[in-house]
Amino acid sequence: MSTATSASPSAAEANFARGLEGVIAGETNICSVEQGKLIYRGFEIHDLAEHATFEEVAFLLLEGHKPSADELRRFKIEVIAERALPAEVIAFLKSCGPMIKSGAAVPMDIVRTAVSILGNLDKDAQDNSPAANLRKAKRLLAKIPTIIGHMQNVIDGRAIIAPDTGGDATLSHAANLLYLMSGEKPSKEFEHVIDVSLILYAEHDYNASTFTSRVIAGTLSDMHGAVTGGIAALKGPLHGGANEMAMEMLKEIMRDVGEKGIGTPAVDSWMQNAFDTKRKLMGFGHRVYKNGDHRAPILHKLGRSLASKDTRNPGGHAAAKWFDLGEQVQKIMLDKKxxxxxxxxxxGLTYFTLGIPVPQYTPIFVASRVSGWCAHIMEQHANNRIIRPLSLYRGPAETKWNK
Ligand SMILES: CC(C)(COP(=O)(O)OP(=O)(O)OC[C@H]1O[C@@H](n2cnc3c(N)ncnc32)[C@H](O)[C@@H]1OP(=O)(O)O)[C@@H](O)C(=O)NCCC(=O)NCCS
Incomplete structure (x- = not known):
């Protein structure tokens, strides 16, 4: 049997869309995701990736328009001033080594908890006004790279880098993120590649994590809570966690076929086995983009160019080999499926080429997507109606407790 609250069974069946596929669940002025184009507040993603910086894109998303030179300068100063973490969050991060080592927590869980603690310490936490929300959004944007950096320092067993300032104020958001993690100031090329990846990851309309954040904000709950929920949703391998899982899958193929197997039918056999066992291949497919994701070729080109120069050798193989393998996998996936x-x-391939530890790929996604989440949380608060859909009841028919 099937019924839905406040709807006739047949109407409910007719309206039901599994996974909300194709359902328009709300309005937004922030982003448009279509097969043909990806637009952030009127600007197309190729244009932004080529001509904007992540700071400009974050301003665009949060403040609603392209920044003037003066507005951008002010925004950067404000964000840089907020990079340092409260002592309580530093203490939590210093204690996270055993949690990660034991396998109970992964870096995404640590970021989620650190953001939640930040909420407990933010004097604006309970204030959902536009001005307070904007202040909190800038703080979150500033502090998440510092959380990631300090956590990586703890994992690496080294002293935390610049805890008082949250990094080097002369560095861009992208460069500072890499610096905080490794203690090394990145080359201009590395900085550019990370910057573009942050632009590509910043926003994507009603994706699962943003929708989660909007549902939380729609109850008039607070920004830190809504971002914490967004992080939990992003972690999943069907969403943001796929960047880590894609690289893990490539490592598995490399282990199974060996370096000499790249470019040979050994990879086809591996893939055929994955198809036969109905395995989901990570980093492939999309709910909206059935004919390709606009963002993928932009990042592929940059990562491939970096790997071809072979500036690092993080996995014990020349970085270009990983792109060779990735391209072969892509071709098989497209030809066969x-x-x-x-x-x-x-x-996954690009961050690997940059030498970033795999478990930090999704946290870096957070460092970018927080700009989109906060823009959506503000939009939800500004024109709120609680988000409360129906469900199709497929449980047992009514019966008496005391028969
Ligand atoms: C992104 C994703 C969750 C979209 O899910 P969705 O819209 O529900 O897609 P569907 O399940 O309707 O996919 C349609 C068909 O393609 C198959 N498919 C989709 N993505 C696939 C993948 N990555 N590997 C293998 N098969 C895949 C599905 O199994 C399904 O086949 P079927 O009709 O024989 O059952 C899904 O493609 C996926 O799990 N991808 C891997 C995880 C990932 O990369 N996530 C990041 C998204 S940006």
């Missing part, structure tokens, strides 16, 4: 890579596939 007509499924395109999404942005997480080249992201």
């Amino acid at each position: 007509k499924i395109h890579p999404n942005v997480d596939f080249p992201c």
Whole structure:
């Protein structure tokens, strides 16, 4: 049997869309995701990736318009001033080594908890006014790279880098993120590649994590809570966690076929086995982009160019080999299944080429997407109606407790 609250069974069946596929669940002025184009507040993603910086894109999303030179300068100063973490969050991060080592927590869980603690310490936490929300959004944007950096320092067993300032104020958001993690100031090329990846990851309309954040904000709950929920949703391998899982999958293929197997039918056999066992291949497919994700080729080109120069050798193989393998996997997936890579596939390869530890790939996604989440939380608060859909009841028919 099937019924839905406040709807006739047949109407409910007719309106039901599994996974909300194709359902328009709200309005937004922030982003448009279509097969043909990805637009952030009127600007197309190729244009932004080529001509804007992540700071400009974050301003665009949060403040609603392209910044003037003066507005951008002010925004950067404000964000840089907020990079340092409260002592309580530093203490939590210093204690996270055993949690990660034991396997109970992964870096995404640590970021989620750190953001939640930040909420407990933010004097604006309970204030949902536009001005307070904007202040909190800038703080979150500033502090998440510092959380990631300090956590990586703890994992690496080294002293925390610049805890008082949250990094080097002369560095861009992208460069500072890499610096906080490794203690090394990145080359201009590395900085550019990370910057573009942050632009590509910043916003994507009603994706699962943003929708989660909007549902939380729609109860008039607070921004830190809504971002914490967004992080939990992003972690999943069907969403942001796919950038880590895509790289893990490539490592598995490399282990199974060996370096000499790249470019040979050994990879086809591996893939055929995955198809036969109905395995989901990470970094492929998309709910909206059935004919390809606009963001993937942009990042693929940058990552491939970096790997071809072979500036680092993080996995014990020349970095270009990983792109060779990735391209072969992509081709087989397209030929056999007509499924395109999404942005997480080249992201995994690109971050690997940059020498970033795999468990930090999704936290870096957070460092970017927080700008989109906060823009959506503000939009939800500004024109709120609680988000409360119906469900199709497929449980047992009514019966008496005391028969
Ligand atoms: C992104 C994703 C969750 C979209 O899910 P969705 O819209 O529900 O897609 P569907 O399940 O309707 O996919 C349609 C068909 O393609 C197949 N498919 C989709 N993505 C696939 C993948 N990555 N690997 C293998 N098959 C895939 C599905 O199994 C399904 O086949 P079927 O009709 O024989 O059952 C899904 O493509 C996926 O799990 N991808 C891997 C995880 C990932 O990369 N996530 C990041 C997204 S940006």
